[in-house]
Structure formats: structure tokens, C-alpha cells
Amino acid sequence: MKRAIIVGGGISGLATAWLLREKALACGIQLELVLLEKDQRPGGKIRSIHEGGYVCEWGPNGFLDSKPQTLELCDAVGVSSDLLRSNDNARKRFIYSDGELHRLxxxxxxxxxxxxxxxxxxxxxxxxxxxxxxxxxxxxxxxxxxxxxxxxxxxxxxxxxxxxxxxxxxxxxxxxxxxxxxxxxxxxxxxxxxxxxxxxxxxxxxxxxxxxxxxxxxxxGPGGVLTSFRPGIQYLTDSLAASLGGIVMADREVSWVRRGKSAAWRVGCRDGGEYDADLVIVASPAHAASAILHDCDAGIASILESIPYASMTVVCLGYERELVSHPLDGFGYLIPKKEGRSILGTLWDSSMFENRAPTGKVLLRSMVGGACFPDYVHMGDDELLGRVRGDMKDVMGIVAEPSFIRIFRHPQAIPQYTVGHGERLKHLEERLACHPGLILTGNSYRGIGLNDCVAAAQRASDQALELLR
Structure with a gap:
């Protein structure tokens, strides 16, 4: 029997594990799969917080239904009937410029x-x-x-x-x-x-x-309709993890991946546990994968370390609907850097999905920081809220006190495909060719969205299947 180890239990790792298991079964390949996730819960940056009747997305809030891979995965896992499409408001997008909101x-x-x-x-x-x-x-x-x-x-x-x-x-x-x-x-x-x-x-x-x-x-707007689930986008990762069952081993932080002796590869965890494997799929962010693979290939680690990440702070504010005069009839708005505001943009979550706020209330989710303002992730709560509320007052005329506040900080939120990224990937592929059975996947390489992660999982699982054969 062959053994494959997947490092990282975000959407990329979970989707890769699920797809590889199904493909191996279809081909009659006996395969033992192990997924090692460092946190106590799988899902990575996909997390839906339920508090006080609100549904706050810790990270991404959905995916566009214009690409087939994610919808096909939902259908195969059995959650297609639970899909929730955003309403027509999500088609209306705004830019704040020169003191007013302009519809695109x-x-x-x-x-x-x-x-x-x-x-x-x-x-x-x-x-x-x-x-x-x-x-x-x-x-x-x-x-x-x-x-x-x-x-x-x-x-x-x-x-x-x-x-x-x-x-x-x-x-x-x-x-x-x-x-x-x-x-x-x-x-x-x-x-x-x-x-x-x-x-x-x-x-x-x-x-x-x-x-x-x-x-x-x-x-x-982009092609397709923004799609999620009534309980939030975490429903997808939870369903994948539940389907995989004992394959998913949480609270197992991988420290290193090296060439093995009795098997092709050996994986070591921070708690001292070690695993042999015929192949290893690393689905961690590039910066984490760099540390894990340093002993295996310092060149690969160096390339991965060179992929920068932008920080991000998400501020969720809930208001009584009657205290917000703005119609909130849209997806939300973005603010150009030259406007000199703190907010990158605000999503009107409760306008897109009907159950994101209790009856009579609204939920607004603002993004702060990014590559242009990297220090904002370290800003204190009081100053951060003051800046966000000040921008909301000027942009939407909201002066009321929010009745609900949640702040989520992501020091390394989104990989940045800077100039030279394609050349980095080329060199990365050349070095990986020297290590049969080592596969990288995730959003650090060829697309950051949920659809991109599922498409990458398809490629990784196909590549793994060929090696297992």
C-alpha cells in the first residue's frame, strides 16, 4: 500500500486530499492518506464566525460560480443543495472618489x-x-x-x-x-x-x-455570481474535513520534510512524531513551506521565502438598520490609495447574503492595511476603530455607534505576485523536478481565490496519481 502525506489543512490541502482519495479509489490504487494540520481545526483562513445572529467571514466570503471546478467539488461532496447565491445587489460595485461614491x-x-x-x-x-x-x-x-x-x-x-x-x-x-x-x-x-x-x-x-x-x-464586475453557503463559506471546508474523517489529523504542526531511508520521504512534526511517505504534497503558504523544506532543498526554500505576503485587518461592524441612512444597495466600495483613507474598501455583507445579520440590522466588513499600509496590522483596536468609523462617516454618513464589533488580524494574509513571479515559478519547477514525489499546491503560485485553490488541487491530485501509478 502506498502512503501520501498532505501538509496543510486549508481549502487547498482538504480539496487535494479529497480529490486524490477519490481518484485513487477509481483507479484501484490502495492508498493511505494522511493530512497534517497545525491548527486545532482545519480550514486555514476560511472561517465563518457566528455571534449574536451575525455571520462574519474571517477570510474569504465565497467564490464565483463561473468556474466549474469548485461547483463540481461541491456536487461530489454532496453540498450543492446548500449553495447560497448572492442577490442582485452584489452586481453593483462602487468606487469612492472626490468625496462621493460612484457606481462602476x-x-x-x-x-x-x-x-x-x-x-x-x-x-x-x-x-x-x-x-x-x-x-x-x-x-x-x-x-x-x-x-x-x-x-x-x-x-x-x-x-x-x-x-x-x-x-x-x-x-x-x-x-x-x-x-x-x-x-x-x-x-x-x-x-x-x-x-x-x-x-x-x-x-x-x-x-x-x-x-x-x-x-x-x-x-x-467579474464573471459569475458570488456564491457561499447559508452558514458561511466554512461550511465547505467543514464538509470536506468531515468526509475525510480520520485522514485529517489536527494539531500536528510539521517542522520538516526530508528524504527518507525506508521510504522515499519522511515528515517530522513539532511534537516529535515522524511519518514515512511515498509522496508529500505541501499545501501550506509559501513562507511556511519554505521553513518546512529548508533541510530538503535550500534552493526551493529560498524561492518560496522570496514570495512576499500582504497583511490585512478585517473589521466587522453591525448596526441597527434604522440608524444607517445609506441604502447599502450593492456589493460595497473600494477606495483609491490617493484618497488618503485608512480603509481599502467595505463590503456590505448583509446586502449580498440575506442571513448575514439579524432582522433589522446590517453587517459591514471593512478591509484595512494591505501592501501599501503594512503597519496597520499592528495598530491598536481603538485607533483602528476610530479610523474605520471616521471613513464610514465620510463615505456613507454613518455616525451611529456600532452594536457589534469584531476585528480579525492577518499578518500574512495574501501572497503577492510581484514582477518576476513567473520567473520564480519557473525556477521552482526546475528544482522540484529533482525531487520526485514532492508536490507544492495552494494559492501562493497561480491564483489566490478559492476557485484557484480548487483548480490547483485538481492539478496536484492528478500529478500525485501519476506518481502513484
Whole structure:
């Protein structure tokens, strides 16, 4: 019988374990699976806090249903009937600029009427499809900021691209890699010669899909509908862990992974326990994987250590609905860095999912910090709340005292795909090729979202299955 050890019990490790078990059974491979998780509960950064009738997401709040892998996993695990789609409010997204909230335009007509971008900025954007705008030279790893300035202009960078990057990655567009963060955008420029040309073509395609009765997002938002579960997104990781049963061993922090003697690999835990394995899948964050693999290959550890992480603080505030005059009819808003605010953005959670706050109350979730403000994660509660409430007062006119407050701090929240990330991955793959049976997966490499983690788990489980054969 073969043995595979998975290090890390977040969504990446749990999904990899579940998929590998099912594939091994289907192929008739006798496999002993062990998943080692350092915390007392599996799930990683996915955690749904239930307090006082509120459902607060400690980390991500869902996934987009536009990618098949996560939906297929939900169906296979048996939780598809419990899926909860966000309502139409989630399609409305806002940017705070020049003292007011601006709804992101959904088409050419609303874009022309919008006051978010000035007329000089709109004219600069209108030049984007012209041959005067050069394409990214082949092989150049361009930053998101350089790409935006080149194709769209400085105002679009400040008011559209910068807040989008902070909302997704908590990142700084001056350092983030276009091709690593948004490979689809780089592909659209290559295929269509410009983003506006691509948007026109894709808008026509969406129109045909909408006519056929398919659910599609607005042009302002990403593809798909934000999806979770009534108890919160933790329901998915809890269901995976329950299905895996005794495979999941919590409170087992892995200290090292080394070449074995009686078996190909040996894994050591902080409590002194050691395990032999035919293959090891490390699903921990890059910084944790670096420490674990240092004895195995210092070169791999060095590459992993070079992947930076942005910190993040999540502030959940609950209010009596009657004390908030703002309609809260949307997903929420992002704030450009140049506005000089403390909040990166605020999600109107109870507007997207009906059960996130008790009847007669609302739940707002603000993100603070990120790569541009790394010290905010160390800020005291009183100062942090003062800054958040001050921003909410100016943005939404909220002056009432919150009746519910929860603060979650993540010193290493989101991996940053900075310029050179693709080259780092190339070198990482070259070194991993020297260690058959050692596999890395997770959101540190090719996508940070929940869908990306499940897609990576599919690849990791396929790779493991080939080795086991």
C-alpha cells in the first residue's frame, strides 16, 4: 500500500486530499492518506464566525460560480443543495472618489455619464484601441501600474486599477505583475490588440448568453455570481474535513520534510512524531513551506521565502438598520490609495447574503492595511476603530455607534505576485523536478481565490496519481 502525506489543512490541502482519495479509489490504487494540520481545526483562513445572529467571514466570503471546478467539488461532496447565491445587489460595485461614491459603469452609456473619470481621463481611455498604444513587448513582465498607464492613462490607474488590485490582492499595482495577477488581461491584449476591442467582442458574447437565459455578471464586475453557503463559506471546508474523517489529523504542526531511508520521504512534526511517505504534497503558504523544506532543498526554500505576503485587518461592524441612512444597495466600495483613507474598501455583507445579520440590522466588513499600509496590522483596536468609523462617516454618513464589533488580524494574509513571479515559478519547477514525489499546491503560485485553490488541487491530485501509478 502506498502512503501520501498532505501538509496543510486549508481549502487547498482538504480539496487535494479529497480529490486524490477519490481518484485513487477509481483507479484501484490502495492508498493511505494522511493530512497534517497545525491548527486545532482545519480550514486555514476560511472561517465563518457566528455571534449574536451575525455571520462574519474571517477570510474569504465565497467564490464565483463561473468556474466549474469548485461547483463540481461541491456536487461530489454532496453540498450543492446548500449553495447560497448572492442577490442582485452584489452586481453593483462602487468606487469612492472626490468625496462621493460612484457606481462602476456597466456600459458605454453609463461610462460617459459617470463622474468617476474626468473628461480628459475619458478621452485618454478612448485612445486605448488605437494603434498609437504599443503592446507589451514579448517576454516582458510588466507591472500592473506600467500596463495601466500605457494603455489607459494615469487617472484610470488611480481610480480603477489601483482600487481593484487592493480589493483582490491587497496589493500595490506598482509592484504587482500583470501576467501573473491577471493573465486573462494580458491574453486579451495579445489576442485583440487592446482591451476596449476585447470588451466589445466579449459584451456581444454576454448579450447572446443573456438571451439564452444564462446568468452573467455586469460588465463592471467579474464573471459569475458570488456564491457561499447559508452558514458561511466554512461550511465547505467543514464538509470536506468531515468526509475525510480520520485522514485529517489536527494539531500536528510539521517542522520538516526530508528524504527518507525506508521510504522515499519522511515528515517530522513539532511534537516529535515522524511519518514515512511515498509522496508529500505541501499545501501550506509559501513562507511556511519554505521553513518546512529548508533541510530538503535550500534552493526551493529560498524561492518560496522570496514570495512576499500582504497583511490585512478585517473589521466587522453591525448596526441597527434604522440608524444607517445609506441604502447599502450593492456589493460595497473600494477606495483609491490617493484618497488618503485608512480603509481599502467595505463590503456590505448583509446586502449580498440575506442571513448575514439579524432582522433589522446590517453587517459591514471593512478591509484595512494591505501592501501599501503594512503597519496597520499592528495598530491598536481603538485607533483602528476610530479610523474605520471616521471613513464610514465620510463615505456613507454613518455616525451611529456600532452594536457589534469584531476585528480579525492577518499578518500574512495574501501572497503577492510581484514582477518576476513567473520567473520564480519557473525556477521552482526546475528544482522540484529533482525531487520526485514532492508536490507544492495552494494559492501562493497561480491564483489566490478559492476557485484557484480548487483548480490547483485538481492539478496536484492528478500529478500525485501519476506518481502513484
Amino acid at each position: 459603469p456597466e456600459g458605454g452609456g453609463t461610462f460617459l455619464k459617470s463622474r468617476l473619470i474626468s473628461w480628459p481621463g475619458k478621452l485618454r481611455l478612448a485612445l486605448e484601441p488605437t494603434p498609437f498604444i504599443a503592446r507589451t513587448p514579448a517576454g516582458v513582465d510588466e507591472s500592473l501600474a506600467d500596463f495601466a498607464r500605457r494603455r489607459l492613462g494615469g487617472e484610470a490607474l488611480d481610480k480603477l486599477i489601483s482600487p481593484m488590485v487592493s480589493g483582490i490582492f491587497a496589493g500595490d499595482p506598482e509592484t504587482m505583475s500583470l501576467v501573473s495577477c491577471f493573465p486573462r488581461i494580458a491574453q486579451l491584449e495579445r489576442e485583440y490588440g487592446g482591451l476596449i476591442r476585447a470588451m466589445v467582442r466579449l459584451a456581444r458574447q454576454k448579450k447572446r448568453e443573456r438571451a439564452a437565459g444564462k446568468a452573467v455578471s455586469s460588465a463592471a
